[in-house]
Amino acid sequence: MEPILPMEPKKSEAVPEGNGWLAQIKWDGVRILTYFDGTKVRLYNRKLNERTWNYPELTNLSSYCSAESVILDGEVIAMGEDGKPSFYEVMRRDGIRRKEKLAQMVSIVPVAYMIFDVIYLNREWLNKRPLNERTRLLSDIIEPNEQIQLVSSHRDGNHLFHVIKENGMEGIVLKKEDSPYQIGQKTDHWQKVKNYLDVIAVVGGFTLRGGVVNAVLLGLYNQKGELYYIGHTGTGKLSNQEWRQLTDILKKKEMDDRPFINKPERNDTAHWVRPALTVKIQYAEWRPGHSLRQPSIQSFVDVPPKDCKMPEDGET
Template identity: 30%
Template structure:
């Protein structure tokens, strides 16, 4: 099952029909507990349990429950704020030993905000208020699992998250049911800086050096891959080295049918197969459709280009 998704808000809703939560800068996960066995799934239904040994440990307490399905955002906290770059290292892990080592140096927390099944009975058809009451009645809190509070004043919460350097807020209708896999207007997200997922289609070296300096990004659309610009900010040092190692085996001789690439960006570009999805932060798009002031966040090991194409197709159907 895929989780319900929020729609970008034009404005923070302010009526009593809404409640508001902090939008944590992490990665979405469904935590599925059956017969005291814990499994963790990404938003694309990939089993990522091995990457998060914290959640299956006795100390986390989740295995004490017989049957639950929880919706959560998994984060790595650093100095009181989520660190997406630290979390990105965790999502790529498929080796249990490495996962245990990272759990000691960059432990995760599951910010649980919804319950979808209780004792074998789905509760997604119930209202947000009813599900929230159920969630708060279940004692799942531990060092690695928490249920963050909800707020009635979305505008004040949005201002507070800006002051604290947190991504933004999610506003939810209290009478809304849970719609798996749907991007719904019943959930609205308000963010201070936009975040997007794009496909890496090429890279360029640093000027006068052989090291990776920036990557070229494209957005999957119903018409194919549309160029959205280059990002180099945030790729210095080890991040750039690690990314270059991932891209080298994907090298190809020509542009992988990306439209709208300017000559100056294509010059000296090392093209790659469009196989890796990455997240960037940016301040909107320019009139030419380019990312404004983008900065690197990390590779999305939980997403594939096909997922972005599927999202683009569904959004076109909704128009």
């Protein structure tokens, strides 16, 4: 059973009009597809990187799923201190690479798996069946528990989005109830409406205060493969210890030449680095000239720098 690229929603500025739409909470976590061939359970993210080792809570499939073989689609989330899904917290789990640290972090950062689709069931592909049928089959085979949940669907997308905004959550996904699961595709059958905006950006430089990084300079690659400066930030969810760790990491990547094709406003005080580190950035909007307004760091992410590209049509 080879891993597949998941279906993705297109960005929309508003909840779509008309009938036949189902609205779901857009959970701020890590997209994970679970594969069970009847013998072995494997987990892969949306980039087809294996994550079986990172989330042992999900691998005891028989404790929550009655299928003989299955491919499940969902989002792994972790809660922050405010009781809301936190991308920063889930990345603390997703980025672990040492077994001794994982054993500790399983209890420190518990996760939940929010399942919203089934693509393959008992040796039969379901991707051409409509969403409402797949959802019924999903509810038949999943037994929710504290760490395994089924994502609920709502008819009133505008009301759900209002609730999401009131609670400061990421957004919602609207899905046509008769939509097939289009593997590896991004179509209008699924649309996302976000309460706030985010982008994965490349760190191309930094500034120091008292010997510690106090801001990072961010960029995205244009269509020519050139790194374009989009802004800097020194705010976000990183702890003081993580800023110090970031200082050590970036100092080892320093180089003489500016990696950006355009000149940053902090050009004179900046230290340049080899573009290797990527971060998730939350921001208010794009400003004229292709720069971010009010960017803040949410977390380090494991994304290849060359995948961090300038939006062509406002998509983020």
